[in-house]
Amino acid sequence: MKNLGLEQEVYKYIDDHKEKFLEASDKLWDYAELQFVEHQSAALLSGLLEEAGFQVERGLAGMETCFVGTFGQGKPVIGILGEYDALTGLSQKADVAEKCALIPGGAGHGCGHNAFGASTVFAAIAVKKFMEEKGLKGTVKYFGCPAEEVGGGKAFMVRAGLFDGVDAAMCWHPWSYNGYLRTGSLANVNITIKFHGIGAHAGATPHLGRSALDAVELTNVGVNYLREHIVPGARVHYAYLNAGGKNPNVVQPEAEASYIIRAPKMAQVEEILERVKKIAQGAALMTETTTEHKVVAMYSEYLANDTICNCFYRHLQEVIPNTTYTEEEKAYAHQFKMTVSPSQMDTFRDQLKELTAGNPNYDVDALFDDKDIMDILVPSIHMYASSDVGNVSWVVPTSHFGVVIDAVGTPAHSWQRVAQGKSSIAHKGMIHATKVLAMSCLDFFVNPTLADQAKEDWKKELAGRTYKSLLADDLKPGPQG
Ligand SMILES: [Zn+2]
Structure with a gap:
């Protein structure tokens, strides 16, 4: 496949311009805003897009904190999905390896959506830069998606038709391993x-x-x-x-x-x-x-797309094996690894055994014993929970991938993930994700036939089924009860 030898240029651009986005991730971590009231977070991310020359529309789909940033025109139209909501009761002091709330009863970024939000915006901006520089035709759209954790903001965005005309949508998520998501979610x-x-x-x-x-x-x-x-x-x-x-x-x-x-x-x-x-x-x-x-x-359950996953995997293979962690970073992660309960660690171990079954390249027990940061690449990973990325995958060819941002065994929705959210390990993971996402998006502009292939895969995956919204037409998004 032709790619104009873009990778190295794109990766260098991302390395050279990362500081502002790492800061943005740390600010999102500080804001730790809950579902539907992510006001400062949405303002920060949409502001970064606007500053970079995106046309931004705010307050969409009945949600004040939903926004779309658009650059370019015509086909293909490639979407990047970003999330930035936190979780209740998970306030935690940064870098402290014991449960210790920063604000008692406060919220915290227990799912790493601070890194998710900032790096997806960074990827969109990098894509725009190279579309302009290389004269690539098409449109990149950033979707600022509120309320992933509770409320399912994307279901309302789908209901409002925000994804109409989008050829492919992509995102990533902080994960226990590096790899693309081929199966799941519930x-x-x-x-x-x-x-x-x-x-x-x-x-x-x-x-x-x-x-x-x-x-x-x-x-x-x-x-x-x-x-x-x-x-x-x-x-x-x-x-x-x-x-x-x-x-x-x-x-x-x-x-x-x-x-x-x-x-x-x-x-x-x-x-x-x-x-x-x-x-x-x-x-x-x-x-x-x-x-x-x-x-x-x-x-909705997630329908993966082979064309998009193949792009992710190609770039994951370029980015992940070249990662190095310092002794200091390994020691930092080790402290957190020690706080994970044996049963939680066994659950992760069993999951990785299942994902790599029959593959002699993975000695899972040794990996869990030896490593403090799970810097391995697993071809295909599985989501054991639910995500509203699933809803988007029913109306647009969509896929996401996972990247490691913290110590081995760190569970999602835990104080440990919050504590490590501003670390240099989180920052590294975020930059890996930005590189893979930006390059995968650019693949579609360099080779617009990928959009047709993705659509064919998507039709196969749907197998004649169509998306059905169970939300009443007059249901307003927002905290329920
Ligand atoms: Zn999440």
Whole structure:
């Protein structure tokens, strides 16, 4: 494939201009803003794009912190997806290898979306620079995607048609290994179920009351019986949003619970969802209450794209094996490796064994014993959780890859990931990701036939299925409850 010998020029440009973006990543880490209120983070990232000559539109798809930056015109149109939301309760002091909140009860970047956000913007800017320099035709679009962790912002962006006309979309994510994502993730739907009953004095007139709280409890009992009869890999989680009140001497007239139904495929989730709704109706019948429900978020399963993954893999092979870590960095990572529980470490070990099964190049036990930073490249990695990148993959050929940004065994959504988020190891990972992403995007401008190939792969992967939004047309994005 012709690539105009771009790699070395692009990598050098990224190395020479990284400081501003590493600073941006550290600032996002400081902001640690939650879903739908990532105001400073969105302003910082969209500002960087604007400063670099992108045309920026803000406040899209009903979300103040959603933005799109565009450069160029015509086909192909290549999208880069960026995330920048943090997680509740994960505030942690940087570089401290024990659990120690920076702000008690505060939020933290436990999924590394600070590095994710800043490096994707950097990649988009590098792509623009070389499109101009090499006279490459087409459009690069940066999608600032709010609320990945809770709320599924991309489902609302898909509903708003923001991805219409995009030929391919790409991103990366901090990961336990380096590699492209060929399989996963799990589909899920978040539904709230509310019951309305009749309040009464629990001692004097309980016969006049109809308890909404009882209805929620009976729904939970019903779902417990359901769990035996759903497909393997499916999970049903719940939380109380409103237990009615704090006084047991009142028959609670209102109560509400939130359910997440998760399964390998959205079609399976939909089936289970219908059964959960029936259980809620049954609970309402038993308690003489009424019930209503609302789907508030949805995450489709991810459909990988071979054409895009092949681009990622080619550039991962150029970037990852050339990484070196200093003795100081290894010692830093070692302290964090020591904080990971043996069962968590075993889980990662088993996952890597599964991913490399039959490949004699990977001695997984030795790797886990010897390494403090898992700097290896695994061809194809798997997502064990859910991501709203999945929703985009149903409407546009889409893929993402993983890059290591911290010590071996660091779990996602952990204080350890937050603590290491400003380290030189995180910065290195972020630059690796920027290089792979920028080059993969440029591949599509150098060889526009890749967009046609990606579309063919995408059609094969869809196999006649189409994306179905479960969000009501009038549902507003935002914290639910
Ligand atoms: Zn994440």
